[in-house]
Amino acid sequence: MTDSAFGESLQPFAGIASFMRRPVTRAVTPGDVAIVGVPFDSGTSYRSGARFGPRGIREASLMLWGYNNAQHVKPLERLNVIDAGDVDTVPPSIEQTYAHIQAEVGTLLTAGATVVALGGDHSVTLPLLRAQQARHGPLSVIHIDAHPDTWANEYAGQPYSHGTPFRRALEEGLIRPEAYLQIGLRGPTTEAGDLDEARRLGARLVTCEEAVEQGIPSVVESARRVLKPPIYLSLDIDAADPAFAPGTGTPEVGGFTSQQMLNLVRGLSGLDIVGFDLVEVAPPFDPAGITSILAANLVFEMLSLLALRRPPA
Numbered sequence: 001m002t003d004s005a006f007g008e009s010l011q012p013f014a015g016i017a018s019f020m021r022r023p024v025t026r027a028v029t030p031g032d033v034a035i036v037g038v039p040f041d042s043g044t045s046y047r048s049g050a051r052f053g054p055r056g057i058r059e060a061s062l063m064l065w066g067y068n069n070a071q072h073v074k075p076l077e078r079l080n081v082i083d084a085g086d087v088d089t090v091p092p093s094i095e096q097t098y099a100h101i102q103a104e105v106g107t108l109l110t111a112g113a114t115v116v117a118l119g120g121d122h123s124v125t126l127p128l129l130r131a132q133q134a135r136h137g138p139l140s141v142i143h144i145d146a147h148p149d150t151w152a153n154e155y156a157g158q159p160y161s162h163g164t165p166f167r168r169a170l171e172e173g174l175i176r177p178e179a180y181l182q183i184g185l186r187g188p189t190t191e192a193g194d195l196d197e198a199r200r201l202g203a204r205l206v207t208c209e210e211a212v213e214q215g216i217p218s219v220v221e222s223a224r225r226v227l228k229p230p231i232y233l234s235l236d237i238d239a240a241d242p243a244f245a246p247g248t249g250t251p252e253v254g255g256f257t258s259q260q261m262l263n264l265v266r267g268l269s270g271l272d273i274v275g276f277d278l279v280e281v282a283p284p285f286d287p288a289g290i291t292s293i294l295a296a297n298l299v300f301e302m303l304s305l306l307a308l309r310r311p312p313a
Helices: 048-061 093-108 122-136 167-171 194-200 209-212 214-225 258-267 288-309
Strands: 034-038 081-086 114-119 139-144 175-185 206-208 232-235 273-279
Touching: 034 048, 034 093, 048 114, 048 206, 048 273, 048 288, 093 114, 114 122, 114 288, 122 139, 122 167, 122 232, 122 273, 139 167, 139 273, 167 175, 175 209, 175 214, 194 206, 206 209, 206 214, 209 214, 214 258, 232 288, 273 288
Parallel strands: 034 081, 034 114, 114 273, 139 175, 139 232, 175 206, 232 273
Antiparallel strands: none
């Protein structure tokens, strides 16, 4: 068996499914980009399945041919991307899982890598932000989602779930409130004041309806005025309409199209983004695989953003 049996030259249906066929290792050097899976969904409020998200996204990534025609860049020519495997999660314990995420991702950040995390439900963003803040200080955050995820205590007084990560992050000083932007919120909430509560905490909100009315370029331009380095991007796949992303735990109708999602991410070109996550992909509810395909392409756009900030080799 030759080395080509393991490499990027294989057809998409063959070989081992690391992200874009990148080497699987945790041996990083400064400047590397590490893809990290976080297969955890015990923080969900409706239907689980996002623990299989990293695997689904990796499989869909085998169809990414390498050159981004919209951004005029080939990320793997400018970036050393590795697949760092998955965090050791503990399904019965969200707090123990948080400790593992923060420690394992923190080690990669300390070694000088930029981490792109594949969830998992949105609860995993809190320990990711903890690790990023320890490395970079308080963060500007752009949060693309159908839900604000700033509820106080979603279940029987429990502080941690996929509905609370950004509230906890604001309370812990991980996010700079004046530089926290939520885009894509829509659908019914428990109470009339739920979105106002997010605003009270400091978030700037652009609902999906407002974004469509204003147009994606206008929303992106507003975001660029608010965000200051260092910046973190957290993207919940349920920001997309379930017509384009049915495989998610808490779908909401009336969301963004795939094209609008791509344009939102592309519009962040040139910003100093230090970390990314893409969460809530649930392959058990994605029979045609279209959610994982969209997610893999959005991660490719994230890699393209990083590549555009690096000079050509």
